[in-house]
Amino acid sequence: MSEILIKNACVIDPLRGINAETMDIAIRDGRVVEEVSGAAEVIDAHGALTLPGGIDSHTHICGTKVNFGRYMSPEDMRAGRTPRRGPMHATSGYSVPTTYGNSYRYSAMGYTTLLEGAMAPLEARHTHEEFTYTPLQDTMANALFDGNWGIMEAIRDGDTKRVAAIIGWTLSAVKGFAVKLTNPGGTEAWQWGKNVSCIRDPVPYFEVTPAEIIRTVVEANELLHLPHSVHLHCNNLGTPGNYTCTLGSLGLIPDLNPKRQTLYATHVQFHAYGGSGWKDFCSKSEPIANFVNMRPQIVIDMGQVMFGRTTTMTADGPMEFNLHRLHHDKWSNHDVELETGSGIIPVVYRRKNLVNSVMWAIGLELALLTKSPWQCLLTTDNPNGAPFVRYPEIIALLMSKKYRDAEFATVHPDTSARAPLPAIERELDWYEIAVMTRAGQAKALGIQDLGKGYLGPGAEADVAVYPIHIDEVDPSTDYRKVIEAFGRTEYTIKRGRVVSRRGECLVDGSNATFWVKPKISDNYDMGKDPDFIEKFDRYYTVRMRNYPVQEEYVNRSRCIETEAEI
Amino acid sequence: MIVKDVVCPFCGCLCDDIEVDVAENRVVAVTNACELGTKKLMGEKRMKNPILRDGDTWKDITYDEAIRYTVDMLTHAERPLLYGWSGTHGEAQCVGVHMAELVRGVIDNTSSVCHGPSILAIQEVGHPGCTLGVVKNRADLVIYWGANPIDAHPRHLSRYTRYADGFFLENAFRDRKVIVMDVRKTETANIADEFVQIKPGGDYAVLSALRAIVRGKEDIVPRTVAGVTREQLIRVVDLCKAAKFGAVYFGLGLTMTRGKYKNVRNAIELVSELNRHTKFTISAMRGHYNVYGSNEVNTWMTGYPFGIDFSRGIAFYNPGETTAVDILARKECDAALIVGSDPAAHFPRSCLKHLADIPVVQLDPYPNATTAFCNVQIPVAVTGIDAEGTAYRMDGVPIRTRKVLSTSYPSDEEVLSRIYREMQEAQAV
Ligand code: SF4
Numbered sequence: 001m002s003e004i005l006i007k008n009a010c011v012i013d014p015l016r017g018i019n020a021e022t023m024d025i026a027i028r029d030g031r032v033v034e035e036v037s038g039a040a041e042v043i044d045a046h047g048a049l050t051l052p053g054g055i056d057s058h059t060h061i062c063g064t065k066v067n068f069g070r071y072m073s074p075e076d077m078r079a080g081r082t083p084r085r086g087p088m089h090a091t092s093g094y095s096v097p098t099t100y101g102n103s104y105r106y107s108a109m110g111y112t113t114l115l116e117g118a119m120a121p122l123e124a125r126h127t128h129e130e131f132t133y134t135p136l137q138d139t140m141a142n143a144l145f146d147g148n149w150g151i152m153e154a155i156r157d158g159d160t161k162r163v164a165a166i167i168g169w170t171l172s173a174v175k176g177f178a179v180k181l182t183n184p185g186g187t188e189a190w191q192w193g194k195n196v197s198c199i200r201d202p203v204p205y206f207e208v209t210p211a212e213i214i215r216t217v218v219e220a221n222e223l224l225h226l227p228h229s230v231h232l233h234c235n236n237l238g239t240p241g242n243y244t245c246t247l248g249s250l251g252l253i254p255d256l257n258p259k260r261q262t263l264y265a266t267h268v269q270f271h272a273y274g275g276s277g278w279k280d281f282c283s284k285s286e287p288i289a290n291f292v293n294m295r296p297q298i299v300i301d302m303g304q305v306m307f308g309r310t311t312t313m314t315a316d317g318p319m320e321f322n323l324h325r326l327h328h329d330k331w332s333n334h335d336v337e338l339e340t341g342s343g344i345i346p347v348v349y350r351r352k353n354l355v356n357s358v359m360w361a362i363g364l365e366l367a368l369l370t371k372s373p374w375q376c377l378l379t380t381d382n383p384n385g386a387p388f389v390r391y392p393e394i395i396a397l398l399m400s401k402k403y404r405d406a407e408f409a410t411v412h413p414d415t416s417a418r419a420p421l422p423a424i425e426r427e428l429d430w431y432e433i434a435v436m437t438r439a440g441q442a443k444a445l446g447i448q449d450l451g452k453g454y455l456g457p458g459a460e461a462d463v464a465v466y467p468i469h470i471d472e473v474d475p476s477t478d479y480r481k482v483i484e485a486f487g488r489t490e491y492t493i494k495r496g497r498v499v500s501r502r503g504e505c506l507v508d509g510s511n512a513t514f515w516v517k518p519k520i521s522d523n524y525d526m527g528k529d530p531d532f533i534e535k536f537d538r539y540y541t542v543r544m545r546n547y548p549v550q551e552e553y554v555n556r557s558r559c560i561e562t563e564a565e566i
Numbered sequence: 567m568i569v570k571d572v573v574c575p576f577c578g579c580l581c582d583d584i585e586v587d588v589a590e591n592r593v594v595a596v597t598n599a600c601e602l603g604t605k606k607l608m609g610e611k612r613m614k615n616p617i618l619r620d621g622d623t624w625k626d627i628t629y630d631e632a633i634r635y636t637v638d639m640l641t642h643a644e645r646p647l648l649y650g651w652s653g654t655h656g657e658a659q660c661v662g663v664h665m666a667e668l669v670r671g672v673i674d675n676t677s678s679v680c681h682g683p684s685i686l687a688i689q690e691v692g693h694p695g696c697t698l699g700v701v702k703n704r705a706d707l708v709i710y711w712g713a714n715p716i717d718a719h720p721r722h723l724s725r726y727t728r729y730a731d732g733f734f735l736e737n738a739f740r741d742r743k744v745i746v747m748d749v750r751k752t753e754t755a756n757i758a759d760e761f762v763q764i765k766p767g768g769d770y771a772v773l774s775a776l777r778a779i780v781r782g783k784e785d786i787v788p789r790t791v792a793g794v795t796r797e798q799l800i801r802v803v804d805l806c807k808a809a810k811f812g813a814v815y816f817g818l819g820l821t822m823t824r825g826k827y828k829n830v831r832n833a834i835e836l837v838s839e840l841n842r843h844t845k846f847t848i849s850a851m852r853g854h855y856n857v858y859g860s861n862e863v864n865t866w867m868t869g870y871p872f873g874i875d876f877s878r879g880i881a882f883y884n885p886g887e888t889t890a891v892d893i894l895a896r897k898e899c900d901a902a903l904i905v906g907s908d909p910a911a912h913f914p915r916s917c918l919k920h921l922a923d924i925p926v927v928q929l930d931p932y933p934n935a936t937t938a939f940c941n942v943q944i945p946v947a948v949t950g951i952d953a954e955g956t957a958y959r960m961d962g963v964p965i966r967t968r969k970v971l972s973t974s975y976p977s978d979e980e981v982l983s984r985i986y987r988e989m990q991e992a993q994a995v
Contacts, residue, residue, distance in 0.1 A: 062866075063964055070865045072688050074883055077869035083879030084667050092869030093882050099866050122697065125956065125964040129656065130866050149733075191700060192810065193845030205734075319842065330692035331838060334849070334962070338698025345692070539733050541699035541725065543571040546582045546965055 002496060003028050003040035006463065010470060012431055014439035015454035019431050020470060022047060027461040030496035034457050043498075045465050048490055051434050052455050053112025053462030058231070058266050058301050059382040060063075060313055061102045062116050062130035064123045064140070065334060065342040069096040069311045070385075072332055073346060076311060088505050094384040095310040095346075099133040105389055107500040109137040110464025110489040113452060115445065116141040116268065116316045117231070117381070118182060120336040120348035120404035122542065124174035128513065128553040135509025136492075136499045138444075138462075138558075142231050143176030144315050144340040145217060147188030149539070150532060152206040155216045161524060161566045168518040168564055169526035171226075173548035175515040175557075178445075179221050182315035183235050184213040187341045193484035195318035198236050201253070210235050215252050218263060220258045224518040225562040227446030229257065229299075231264045239317045240275040243284035247291055256295035260446050267303025267381035267426040269363040271357035281355050283419035284360045289369035292376070299444045300370070301379040304363030304394050305356065306386035309348045314384065317341035338539055349386075354418070357411035359385075363418035367398055368426045373435040377444060379514070392486035395437070398428040399475035399482055427476050440470035447514065450560070461496040464489050518564040573967040574603040575950025576652075578852035578960035579698075579719050579726075586970050589770075593970065599724035600720035606948075610932055612975075613718045613945035629976065632944045636903065636927045637988045639941075643901035643925075645877065646671035650907030652854035655927075655955020655967065659856075659863040662905060663874075665986050668993065672875045672899065673858040673868075676907050677890040678851075680818060683827035684850045685861070685871050686885060690827075691834050696813070696847045697961045698725070703732035706807035709745045711833065712769065712819020713851045714752040722815075722851070728757060743805060747772070748819055762802060767824035768792020770829070772799070773832035779803040780839045807843045814848040821850075854907075854958035855950070859958035894920045904928040905978060910935035929978055946978050953977035 006025040011018055026036040057501060060066050067318035070093060079094035080101060091101030105368040106114065114134070119127045119141040131139040142502040145151055145167060167179055185203035186196045192204055199211040214232065221230045234249045246268065254262040265271070274284040292298050314320060317333055320343025324331035327347060336339040349356040363385065370376035378395070397404050401424075408415070408422055416422050428436075442453020451460035468485035475482045492500040499507055526532045536544045551557060572584040576599075586607060587595035596604040616632035617624040627635075640646050646664045651659050652675055666673035677685065701708065708727045715722040723729055728744055735741045746758040747769075755761040764772050768791070775791040778784065782802055787796050806812050814837060820829045833848060840846040852858045861871035868874045870883035873890075890909070892919035893899050901924055902977060911934065912920055918939065927942045937943050947953035950967035952975055960963050 067862055068693070068962075070869055071685070071861065071871050072692055074689055074870060077881070077883070081869075081880040084876075089664070090667055090868065090879065090881050092875065098869050098881075101869075123963055125966065126862070126958075126962075129956065131962070133660070133866060189702060191696075191845065193841060324692075324838075324844075330690065331694065332688070332692040333694040333696070333847070335696035337697045337703060341696075489885065537851045539699065539703055541697070541702060542963065542965060543582050545571045545714050550966055552966075 003036040004493070004496060005036050005040040006043045006045050006050065006465065008046040008047050009465065010453060011050050012048050012434040013052060013455045013564055014431060014435045015442065015448055016456050025050070025455055025463060027496045030321055031451065032455055032457055032461050043491060048471055049310065049430065049466045049468050049470050050224050051464050052438045052453050052533060053464050053492070053494065054110045055113040055438050055445070055453060056111060056379065056388065057115050057377055057441040057445050058117045058379045059114055059388060060117055061114055062099060062134060063119050063127035064256050065097060065313045065344055067126070067130065068332055068334065069313050069344050070098065070434055072330060072344065073311060076219060087508050095387045099130050102135045103136045103557040104505050107492050107502040107505055108488050109391060109486065110466065110492050111137060112462035112492065112494045113138045115177065118180055119143050119174070120340050121174040121176070122336050122339055124176065124550050125553055128175060128549055131511070131513050132555045136494055136512055137507060138512045138514060140177035140514040142178045142180035143171055143174055144180050144182060146181045146184045146315065147340050147358045150535065151217070152188070152203060152208050152213065155208045155212050156206060160216050160219050160225065163216050164223040164564065164566050165520060165524035165526050167220055168224050172517045175513065175549045175554050177515050178226060178231055179217060180231045181214060181217060182233040182340065183237065183319065184448070185210040186235055187317055188317055190318040191305065191335050196235055199248050211252055214249060215491040218253060223565045225447065225564060226516055226518065227560055229261050229264050229267060233266050233335050234271045237270045238317055238323070240273050240277050240281045242271055242273050243288055245289060246271040250291055250295065251300055253297055260443060261299040262297040264444055265298060265300045267379065268300040268366055269303040269305060269359060269385065272366065278355060281358060281418065283358055283365060285362045285365035285369055286420060289366055290376050293371050299375050299377065300366065301377040302363045302367050303379060303381040303385050305349050305359040306380065306390040306393065307349050307351050307356065307360065308386065309346070310383045310386055311344065311346050312384045313344040315340050315342045317343040320344065320345055325483060337541065351411045354412040354414050357415040358418045360411065361415060361421040364397055364404065365419065365421050367422060367436070368424045373428065374430040374440045374443060376436065377440050378436040392483045396475070396479040399423060399433065400477070400479040401427050403475055403479040430470050441500045450514070463493040465491040510556065512558045514558045515554065515556045516558060516560045516562060518562045520564045520566055524566040569968065569970045571635065571964050572970055573950055573957070574599050574607065575855045575948065575957065575967055576603045576606045577719050577855055578858060579722050580957055580959040580965055581721050581725060582965055583627055588970055591971055594823045602720060607951065609951065610726065612931055613933060613943065616942060617946045619941045629944070630944050633723065633981065633984050633988065635942050636985050637992060639901045639925045639927060640665070640669045640903065641989055643669065645899045646901040646903065647890060647893055647899040648903045648909065649816040649909060650671045650676060650905040651860040652676040652857035653906030653959060654978040655856065655949040655953070656859045656863050657955050658905065659860050660867065661979060661982040661986050663864060663867045665982065665989065666874070667876050668986070668989055670876045672888055672893055673864065674865065674890040675857065677857055677861055677872045678885065679912055680853055680857070681821055681850050682872060682885060682889070683821040684830045686827040686832035687831070687834055691831050693834060694837055694841060694847055695849045695961065697963055701813040702726045702730045704734050704811040705813045706735065706741055707743045707745070707805060709747060709812070709813040709814045710754055710968045711747040711814060711816040712823065713815055715851065716753040718815050718817070719851055733808060745802060745805065755783050760795055760797060760802065760805065765793035769820055769823060769829045770825040770832055773829065775799050775837055776803055777836050777839055780836065806840055806846070809844055812844065812846040815851050816848070839948025849961060856957040858960055858962065859956065859964070862958050880907055891917055902926045904936055906930065908934040908936050910939055929981060931975070944981055946981055947973060947975035949977065955979065
């Protein structure tokens with residue numbers, strides 16, 4: 001039995017409505033409890049800001065394309081090397097660090113749960129292998145279904161239940177957590193070198209539209225009673241004028257689940273562009289945020305861009321090829337049979353560049369214009385908008401108008417004519433930041449029932465103690481202190497163990513992987529469906545029996561069983 | 567007993583549709599595999615136990631003794647080299663990286679002598695690729711460049727290209743064109759629709775000419791380029807542009823000939839260029855069944871695919887300096903652990919001379935040319951036969967190999983984990 005008592009913590013715990021109360025947190029055997037014995041190890045927080053462990057509901061940290069981002073970029077690896085030290089292994093990389101690099105740096109920032117945003121089912125084993133070497137965070141992965149042949153055929157046949165059945169079988173097989181649609185239909189079109197421009201273009205050969213894919217998969221997701229909603233990367237990413245496409249996509253979504261959103265739209269910054277080309281490119285954060293404000297069934301994440309060098313990587317293969325033609329830097333592409341694809345290119349976001357400056361502004365605007373922090377979560381789509389180590393700066397930008405103005409003075413001078421940011425006065429408070437970085441993320445992922453994102457009895461003891469006293473610091477002026485505090489916790493506690501202290505990791509970790517297994521009736525069991533089996537054998541190059549990810553790969557497996565309606 | 571859907575542990579095709587007939591804990595028949603795979607699955611005579619060099623002869627030792635020898639050797643070495651890794655499973659490769667980090671050694675894999683140049687090219691210009699099934703289902707044009715799959719990857723043609731029907735190609739043999747670019751008329755060239763014979767060392771020039779033609783600059787191309795006529799080059803470009811989906815597969819004939827990584831870079835840039843007209847991909851024909859896996863493992867753990875030097879505590883990478891051949895040729899390393907490869911059969915003589923002078927431990931199920939240079943050889947289970955573990959196919963698809971026999975041999979992972987644990991304990995003292 002291991003016990004810890006964190007005393008004198010200044011707790012913000014939005015899922016329980018607690019806002020800056022000084023209290024003690026008792027931990028036994030990895031869970032928060034009412035009280036502990038006198039033998040418990042005592043950690044005196046001295047009134048420091050104490051939050052549930054950070055949760056990143058959309059990041060790219062493990063898997064085929066992440067690793068290819070490393071593989072093709074020795075220059076990025078050189079940019080972040082640390083030596084082996086104590087239990088810490090050597091790390092490399094800045095925008096795409098090694099698995100240990102990701103894990104240690106996230107832990108230093110108080111993050112204890114990470115969702116890998118895109119996993120090609122055929123290559124899922126790779127993601128799980130890397131999860132094993134991400135020792136200090138619990139992990140989970142979205143499985144990609146955007147160009148899935150079986151699903152597109154079932155949609156063409158109008159068979160939503162079959163769509164659900166294929167999703168259910170695949171998620172269980174590859175130990176995935178949720179459904180991801182990246183440029184639905186576009187990744188299949190890209191395997192012919194084509195794309196779809198928005199939600200009404202038919203996908204070549206399959207003759208279904210992205211709108212049909214989105215709507216049907218959203219319905220199927222609810223038939224399976226999955227903890228998380230569909231995770232959508234809209235069509236037409238990164239193109240001037242794409243906000244209409246984004247609004248069209250969001251407009252398709254009914255309100256189907258009383259507990260959480262029905263759609264999680266990711267990195268919406270990249271989808272909130274106005275103008276008819278790069279010359280009149282401008283922010284359309286306002287119509288998007290207004291729309292989200294009226295639709296409780298939608299949660300978005302920012303996809304904030306920060307200036308500097310990074311690597312972009314997405315399942316949106318055609319988009320990456322277009323970016324490559326724009327930047328003329330190196331380009332990798334990886335199409336995956338019957339399922340999806342991906343692309344990777346390095347980029348530098350520059351303050352001197354008008355488009356980049358507007359992009360930077362849009363992310364912040366989305367967060368400031370969305371009324372409820374539960375509906376707009378803090379991400380950079382790591383590493384696409386920026387590496388996650390920039391989160392503390394983003395927090396400070398959201399909390400301080402003064403900091404925003406100071407930064408705004410350094411960006412391209414025409415930005416003010418293209419983006420409403422300078423006119424926005426709102427400054428987020430500590431509570432709202434806690435929602436956007438943990439409570440809201442837990443709720444959106446549907447993992448609060450598993451003990452994530454709060455600090456009440458029964459919760460998993462994932463805690464971040466930040467070296468800052470919120471009654472002494474005014475974030476709107478002392479934003480440097482905010483950046484520093486969120487950059488390095490005093491303590492990060494993962495499932496009841498102190499894993500990181502002032503940025504030094506202390507143990508080798510014992511992470512768990514969460515995945516879902518919908519219980520589906522025999523009639524809809526794709527493992528027994530003759531048509532499904534026949535197509536699998538004919539068109540995949542891996543045998544059906546060799547496809548599922550074996551339990552051996554799932555570190556401390558946490559299987560979430562759901563009762564499907566099929 | 568017939569075991570179905572067995573994964574062949576021989577080449578980078580990683581065929582997973584093999585049927586193996588097992589009787590009395592021996593493989594008695596193999597169906598679906600090619601000759602190379604069948605031979606491996608049927609097995610050869612195995613060593614019974616670890617052996618230690620004793621003057622001119624060998625003496626049998628126990629696993630405990632062999633492990634202790636290895637721990638001593640690695641912990642006392644100043645610059646140990648941990649080399650090979652292509653013929654073993656990912657789990658063992660992971661332990662290998664941790665070991666190298668702990669002893670501040672250099673870890674390198676066989677790609678430094680095969681597709682190392684391809685990796686260098688990718689690090690400059692990227693890699694537009696795809697999984698093998700995308701080619702099987704879509705490609706109406708396949709180019710083999712400096713590769714002879716009939717010899718090295720016999721089922722590549724039947725599973726993925728020439729004879730493989732796919733979703734969009736009901737009759738692959740009729741609807742898919744195959745072009746072979748090579749310096750000699752190989753067996754693969756015999757079944758090609760178009761064979762382009764390039765003078766040795768001329769790949770770079772031919773690639774440049776093709777790129778010029780794709781860009782519409784055919785008038786600047788001379789009448790012949792490295793022995794290939796302009797007409798034929800134009801015909802090749804026309805075929806490429808007319809294809810709905812083209813796939814290039816290249817082998818050591820491109821990576822290890824004059825120009826090396828520049829050849830591969832030029833080929834990748836040709837493919838990028840073709841993507842402005844149609845869809846094209848390019849991929850390396852990887853040799854060992856899990857050489858790609860060792861690049862993957864090294865990358866997620868250290869940031870680099872091969873040739874990683876931990877002597878400064880951090881992961882340092884500089885191919886040409888931190889790669890096995892260079893370290894041996896400079897007589898830098900003072901101990902070597904060889905796992906899942908046979909450097910003695912491939913390395914230059916000067917490297918072997920040094921290998922003979924330093925203590926060497928080899929983990930391998932079978933004696934091979936490197937055995938002659940070893941002080942200790944530790945027999946292990948064969949991944950895919952009597953041990954299971956992860957392997958990455960040449961296109962990056964990870965597959966779990968199956969175990970079809972049970973023997974008492976420990977797996978690479980088991981032996982290495984014990985060595986690693988004992989090294990940690992030795993260091994803690
Ligand atoms: S082609 Fe390669 S993987 Fe397939 S059976 Fe032959 S040796 Fe084995």
